[in-house]
Amino acid sequence: MNKYRKWLTAGVVMLSTGLFAACSNSNSSQVKSGYKPSVKLSQTYHNPNETNSTYNNGTLKLGEFYNSPFAGITDPALTSMEEDTDMFSPGGGDQLFFVNNKDEVVNGGLANLKLDKKAKTATVTVRNNAKWSNGMPVTAKDVEYAYEVLANKDSKTQQYDSDMESIKGLAAYHTGKAKTISGITMPNGPKGKVTVLHFSNFAPSLKYAGNSVMWDAVEPYEYEKNVPIGQLSSSKQVRKDPIFTGPYKMSKMVDGESTSWVPNQYYFGKKAQIKHINIQVVSGDNFYSSLKAKKFDFPVSDVTNPASEFPNVKNLSDYKVVGNLGTSYDYFGFNLGHLNPKNQTNVMDPHMKMGNVKLRQAMMYALDIGTLRKKFDYGLGWFPNTLISPYYKQYYNSKTPYYNYNMKKANQLLDQAGYNKHGKWRTQPNGKPLTINFAGPQGNASTNAQYEYYLQQWRKLGLNAQFTSGKPLEFNKQYSILEKPKQNQIDVWQGAFSVSAEPTPTGEYGASATFNMGHFATKRNTQLLNNMNNSKAWNNNYRTKQFKDWQTYMANQAAYVPTSMEMNWNPVNQRVKGYSLATDNNEFWSNLALTASNPK
């Protein structure tokens, strides 16, 4: 399954429902519960039963649990909807590379990658037997054409990434100043197999799938060449008769509802074992009912399953729950400055209300987030210590200190910083009144209860904290405020990011990052972020150190503090064999087999 294009999204992914009152009763200063997921889930379902061709001639039934129909855009360069990606995933997402268990690109996929640090080039060599599902060969032009589609000035794709502009000539092509991309060459011609990308800045993140610099999919040029790029997303080639490079090809699509798949005879890799796959959109409200009625073998996506369903689903005897550490997280962001629109650079303002680091730290020490996670997340979620998930084993810094619940320390920090009490509330060190405006996107009852808990704890600390506009904000409203270059309506907010397989956090927290909406920008932060992808960072030890140092630095600064991470999990029916969420399971779809005629 394609997890390499899980773009960062803004929103809150708070989990579950439950009773809130218990959280406020804890007064322990070193509560460790909720710091790790309490459930143990295997990445793989080891089914000992035998498979055979009779069973595999049947149909694998998959559910896509979403509350809206899918858009039907099969082209990964044109869709940014996760639902579309899921519905067309048996087609392989036209993905170029295979990866190892560290998400590093390895040989053996549709194409191989060779990086040349001296020449600053990436050479993509498409394998000789690579074909589209209509029998057409995959060529060098198909690799190049993906960039044309992404960067074309008429293209309405949301997948174009400014980081890609380190490919020479891409920026000029994007603005329409050049008709071709000068930094992409095809030494053996468009119908050859070799494409060379020339970079102005050659980052070590290129070694990893999911990086924001290189696109990791092909685009069928010969099949689409007569369609203007601006009209590609509504064309027959993308909508009605799409072609794929993966183990399956689409046999039928019911608009917005379902897709059906049969093996792609031209697939270069391991041949698909199951002869038919159906994927159907089902309301997320019917998640448990559908599985209990054995209507599906498993949900297509393992990242969107609601945690609140986990306690029931784990008890279904016919399903085995598998899981993996997730990469998305919720966080607190603090408003520390503004964005200079002239040079698109974030600038910190020391006079901002939240500008004092001790105030931010005190606010974090006042919250017992570990207990919140324990009470609300059904064992799937945990209170993280850093902004990098432990999924990225190499880069995660387990030694970064937590903001353990400690009201005494919180009070001390505020006293030291001069936030003294005058009457009921503390005032700013300059004696001016202090009112802290908190915003969180509207959620379910438990989400809102957690917001109330934050306010309650901050008020206990003597801080006059309140909701911006008196209640949680509608999602768009919150982000329309935060996206303003300068705003003073929100001082602290709850947000969420979902991170791709390559975790460089420049896009979220860089000095010029759009989504650095708290405008945190220091020399040290910029230096550490730059170091992650400078020339020295080709050395793994050096790069890892930069990541770890950055995590500790960010924790100390408390400009953005993570509050929740969670396991991805998926129930798999016991008739399925070969299901694995392992990162290096590159033949996910071909490895699947059936051991019974219908879901058990």
Add this chain to the structure above:
Amino acid sequence: MWKTILRRVLIMIPELIILSVLVFLMAKAMPGDPFTGQINPKDSLTQIHHLMRINGLYDPWYEQYWHWVVHLFHGDLGTSYEYQEPVTRIIAQRAGNTLWLALLTMILTYVIALPLGIYAGRHEGHLQDTLVRIYTYATMSVPFFVVLVLGSWIFGYGLNWFPTSGSVSPTASGFLPVLLSRLGHMILPAVLGALFATSSITQYLRSGIIDAKHSDYVMTAQSKGVPMKAIYKHHIFRNALLPIAAFAGYSITGLLGGSIFVEQIFSYPGMGLLFLNAINYRDYTVITALVLLYGFLNLMGTLLSDIALSAIDPRVRVK
């Protein structure tokens, strides 16, 4: 009569223009834009500006409105930001699903409600009437979504009698299998929807019949020895239908409105879900097109209801 209808249709034109301006302005006044929360945050502001600019979202509202009106007169309602397809094509896809489901629901509603209303009205105060009233009060008092969830849980997931999502099975191919599959997918939501919708029509009809039964003209007919069957046919039923006729126009034009509850619970891709998603995603082109369509249908519904009323009751004339 024809003059009146023509005048009403002409009045609809300025009404629709005012509605379109209001809808356009209100859609633009909503916080956020079609790209908020969906765009790759690693993008620079330049890319966001680029997308906003090529979609004309930075133009003054009156310019955007003017472009929209010009395109509208060419049959182009714009392109959906979310689906990246012409809005007309998306509406056409969804309208078919919604229309068939709503038509089946309406037929079932009237098939159930008319006999029930007449039966209860004829047997006023008897056990049969009480049973019908209990039924109507029960369906009125239970929230619609509860009926839908319970129905799908019992008959869809529990007993497995009906499909629970979509409008057609992915495996159905060929005209007849597809037709039967579509029908199969519609039956459960249509029956549940009809059971819910019958209550008001049954009550109106029952009340109408009881009122008519006690009216002077019925007593006169009875005293003249006219058979009850003929009295019901020519006097009571016709008069009792007046309130039903008043709703008929709305019911017909409302067929395209869709039901968010039904479509969400049964994952049935129709107009209701389209509208809801368009609002959530700030898909302005879809929002404006749908609101304008609904506005037009409502105006048509009013007109149709007035015409139907005047056809049934000669005392009522559209002026």
